[in-house]
Amino acid sequence: MKKTEKQKEYDLIVIGGGPSGMMMAGRACELGARVLILEKNKHLGKKLQITGGGRCNITNAEFDVRKFLSNFPESKEFLFSPFSKFSSKDTFTFFEKRKLPLVIEARKRAFPESQKADDVFKVLEKYIKTGGGEIKTDVQVVKMSKNGNKIFSVETKNGEKYFAKNFAIATGGASASWTGSTGDGFKWLKKLGHTIKEPNANLVPLTTNDKWIHRISGLTLSFMTIRFIQENKTKLKKTGKILFTHFGVSGPLILNSAYEVKKLLEKCPVTASIDMFPDTEENDLDKRVLKLFEKNKNKILKNIFPELIQKNLALEILDLPDINLSEREANSITKLERKNLVKKLKNLTFEITGTLGLDKAIISDGGIVLEEVNFKNMSSKIYSNLYLLGDILNINRPSGGFSLQLCWTTGWTAGTDVGEKVAQKKKN
Numbered sequence: 001m002k003k004t005e006k007q008k009e010y011d012l013i014v015i016g017g018g019p020s021g022m023m024m025a026g027r028a029c030e031l032g033a034r035v036l037i038l039e040k041n042k043h044l045g046k047k048l049q050i051t052g053g054g055r056c057n058i059t060n061a062e063f064d065v066r067k068f069l070s071n072f073p074e075s076k077e078f079l080f081s082p083f084s085k086f087s088s089k090d091t092f093t094f095f096e097k098r099k100l101p102l103v104i105e106a107r108k109r110a111f112p113e114s115q116k117a118d119d120v121f122k123v124l125e126k127y128i129k130t131g132g133g134e135i136k137t138d139v140q141v142v143k144m145s146k147n148g149n150k151i152f153s154v155e156t157k158n159g160e161k162y163f164a165k166n167f168a169i170a171t172g173g174a175s176a177s178w179t180g181s182t183g184d185g186f187k188w189l190k191k192l193g194h195t196i197k198e199p200n201a202n203l204v205p206l207t208t209n210d211k212w213i214h215r216i217s218g219l220t221l222s223f224m225t226i227r228f229i230q231e232n233k234t235k236l237k238k239t240g241k242i243l244f245t246h247f248g249v250s251g252p253l254i255l256n257s258a259y260e261v262k263k264l265l266e267k268c269p270v271t272a273s274i275d276m277f278p279d280t281e282e283n284d285l286d287k288r289v290l291k292l293f294e295k296n297k298n299k300i301l302k303n304i305f306p307e308l309i310q311k312n313l314a315l316e317i318l319d320l321p322d323i324n325l326s327e328r329e330a331n332s333i334t335k336l337e338r339k340n341l342v343k344k345l346k347n348l349t350f351e352i353t354g355t356l357g358l359d360k361a362i363i364s365d366g367g368i369v370l371e372e373v374n375f376k377n378m379s380s381k382i383y384s385n386l387y388l389l390g391d392i393l394n395i396n397r398p399s400g401g402f403s404l405q406l407c408w409t410t411g412w413t414a415g416t417d418v419g420e421k422v423a424q425k426k427k428n
């Protein structure tokens with residue numbers, strides 16, 4: 001394909017208007033590059049606008065880069081270089097300079113003070129527009145063409161062709177595909193000769209077929225310990241908050257366990273075990289239960305047990321087939337039955353059947369393998385004018401603002417590289 005004289009050539013075409021693409025486009029514009037951003041949705045930032053339940057957990061306020069990157073166990077060695085250019089501290093400076101103050105909540109999660117993801121989007125949109133960037137929405141890129149080891153052009157579904165000196169694939173991963181991230185970038189990269197690790201649901205709720213869990217949907221246990229057990233061995237243990245849902249369990253603690261649980265499930269079944277009183281020894285808990293029974297000798301258990309734990313959960317536990325005590329009077333409970341009940345509170349088990357899958361996942365793992373990316377400027381090691389950002393990279397990480405920080409860091413680093421190349425050319 002040859003360019004005609006009339007066809008405009010940009011310094012940079014960014015495919016995908018998510019947070020990483022918007023950051024790169026804005027930064028390159030700021031440094032004087034002519035930038036076009038192509039987005040297949042009707043507006044940019046669809047996924048960004050639903051982050052953090054609409055509040056946008058914009059970054060994690062761990063300002064020590066080493067500590068921050070300890071959350072990226074498999075990829076931190078690659079990430080030191082871009083994070084030395086743009087870290088979570090820089091994210092604070094960037095947004096606060098643009099009149100979007102941030103606040104820090106539990107676990108160092110940072111949010112805009114306004115609690116609106118839309119405000120984050122507006123800052124980025126203004127950043128691009130102020131720099132003179134062009135935005136085309138409702139435009140789906142379907143093909144990338146190369147010339148030797150350079151990307152040459154992109155084609156859209158409507159048959160239009162766009163040319164640039166540099167390109168960025170910022171098409172996201174494969175989670176929540178209804179937001180637009182349908183894995184297109186992975187297909188192009190494969191065709192271009194890159195290696196792609198198949199995307200898989202990550203940071204995703206876990207499912208169970210145990211109906212009593214489904215029935216307590218909406219209930220939260222704020223401080224408990226959950227163990228994931230395989231072949232009678234505890235493989236993973238975490239303490240925190242768990243949310244019960246109509247399909248299984250969720251909440252940050254579960255989302256952050258999903259990656260490892262998923263790997264375990266590939267081998268054989270996994271049982272989850274909740275200790276509802278992690279700070280209380282079994283003997284002491286037994287004493288508490290005994291006291292409760294003695295105080296309410298003639299009452300039936302379903303009326304007194306909610307004094308110890310939330311009502312809905314209390315009733316479900318009492319009705320479990322191996323407990324079956326809800327209609328019994330406290331004074332009729334044998335020592336063995338009481339001890340079994342106490343054991344249940346310390347070891348409430350259910351089978352994990354899987355995850356809710358890619359469409360309900362916060363992120364997908366998988367993507368372009370990191371060895372094929374030059375992390376100094378986020379370019380492809382095969383095509384020096386092709387940049388790779390955000391969720392397109394095969395980087396596992398926990399929830400808590402780490403995903404968006406990855407977008408800010410990779411977008412800024414890549415945008416700076418293109419901007420500086422353009423500025424250098426203008427000088428010469």
Ligand SMILES: Cc1cc2nc3c(=O)[nH]c(=O)nc-3n(C[C@H](O)[C@H](O)[C@H](O)COP(=O)(O)OP(=O)(O)OC[C@H]3O[C@@H](n4cnc5c(N)ncnc54)[C@H](O)[C@@H]3O)c2cc1C
Pocket residue numbers: 015016017018019020021038039040041044045046047048050051052053056057058059139140141142170171172173175176179180181182183184185361362363389390391392400401402403404405407
């Ligand atoms: C429900 C939910 C909540 C989340 N909350 C948080 C949070 O609070 N904090 C956090 O750090 N992370 C959060 N994340 C993760 C975070 O949103 C992602 O990591 C981030 O959006 C990835 O950005 P990206 O720029 O790589 O890709 P995306 O945001 O996925 O954007 C990619 C864009 O490319 C476009 N595109 C794709 N293919 C084409 C094509 N062929 N042509 C043109 N355009 C195309 C898509 O339409 C899309 O707009 C959340 C994710 C979900 C699903």
